[in-house]
Amino acid sequence: FPVILLGTAYWSGLVDWIRGTMLPAGTVNAGDLELISVTDEVEDAVSAVLDAARTGAVPTTP
Numbered sequence: 165f166p167v168i169l170l171g172t173a174y175w176s177g178l179v180d181w182i183r184g185t186m187l188p189a190g191t192v193n194a195g196d197l198e199l200i201s202v203t204d205e206v207e208d209a210v211s212a213v214l215d216a217a218r219t220g221a222v223p224t225t226p
Contacts, residue, residue: 165199165216166199166212167200168201168203170203170209171202172204175202179200179202182197
């Protein structure tokens with residue numbers, strides 16, 4: 165399931181903290197970080213959600 169963060173300036177500190185603190189501590193793994201997309205463009209966010217739905221990463225039915 166993708167995590168889309170809109171606003172690179174706003175979210176960059178969180179992403180840096182995840183990479184610098186959580187990843188070395190083993191509370192997340194590198195694969196988890198691949199699920200995070202940070203963008204400034206709404207179109208990129210929409211594309212990421214649609215791509216995840218196409219590949220089955222996001223359930224399209226309850």
